[in-house]
Amino acid sequence: MTQPVIELREATKRFRGSTGIMTAVQNLTMTIRPGEFVAVVGPTGCGKSTTLSLVSGLEPASSGEVLVGGKPVQGIPAGIGYMFQQDAIMPWKNVLDNVAAGPRFRGVRKADARAVATTWVERVGLAGFESYYPHQLSGGMRKRVALAQTLVNxxxxxxxxxxFSALDVQTRSLMQDELLRLWAGTGAAVIFVTHDLEEAIALADRVVVLTAVPATIKADFVIDLPRPRDVEEIRLTTAFLDIYREIWDCLREEVARARRGATLNAA
Structure with missing residues (x-):
């Protein structure tokens, strides 16, 4: 088997808040191999985004280990692309220059950066929109730019x-299919955080369920659905519905726990 590209070993993250120390995630142990697509689901506020911050080096672990490429994470590792809930498109740059920004920051000559950016603009379906600025784009088009920004490197x-959480249902499905199409064959490992269990199952090879805060891994489900996938069609299959019921039976207990905790805190 190939060696893991991402490893979390009993990783814990604590934050200092107004009421003292809060443990966001604790004792996370997980491995992800090259080419694996892993979705992470859990109750609202359970530490899903914190998990990404540990892997990306944006936040150091309070205890335990986080390794990328077999090396402990100390700062932001090379070879990571990060796509946030809110896109990081620069409003003063047009589509082509937004996508070319990553290669330019890495020292690629302007002409070469624009050439590779042109290829990615075409691959995400925005050929003809190279000179448009973000305020001229729809939400779905902006997400295509953000996806190209992430993959161009x-x-x-x-x-x-x-x-894709801010998109309407139809656009969201289109972007899910686009992501799978562009990711296929790259060999990149993906960690995809979502509140949408259907989205997680439709996209991923594995779905990891986190508990309510302090979050740890409750279960890790293998999604044995064939690829390539059409996200709309696969949602209608019996196999998909069976997997959904199994994971939801696990997840809903943690959602209920989180709601009870929120109610007690409000009181």
Whole structure:
């Protein structure tokens, strides 16, 4: 078997808040191999985004270990692409220059950066919109730009924090299919955080369920659905519905726990 590209070993993250120390995630142990697509689900506020921050090096672990490429994470590792819930498109740059920004920051000559950016603009379906600015784009088009920004550097690891949550249902399905199409064959490992269990199952090879805060891994489900996938069609299959029921039976207990905790805190 190939060696893991991401490893969390009893990783814990604590934050200092107004009421003292809060443990966001504790004792997370998980491995992800090259080419694996892993979705992470759990109750609201349970630490899903914190997990991405540990892998990306944006936050250091309070205890335990986080390794990328077999090396402890100390700062932001090379070869990581991060797509946030709110896109990081620069409003003063047009589509082409937004996508070319990543290669330019890495020292690629302007002409070469624009050439590779042109290829990715075409691959995400925005040919003809190279000179448009973000305020001229729809929400779905902006997400295509953000996806091209993430993939243009050919990352070995792609971290995605609810990237499609703000889109309408139809556009969201289109972007899910686009993501699978563009990711296929890259060999990149993906961690995809989402509140949407259907989205997680439709996209992923594995779905990891986190508990309510302090979050730890409750279960890790293998999604044995064939690829390539059409996300709309696969949702209608019996196999999909069976997997959904199994994971929801596990997840809903944690959602209920989180709601009870929120009610007690409000009181």
């Amino acid at each position: 050919e990352p070995k690891i792609i971290l995605m924090d609810e990237p």
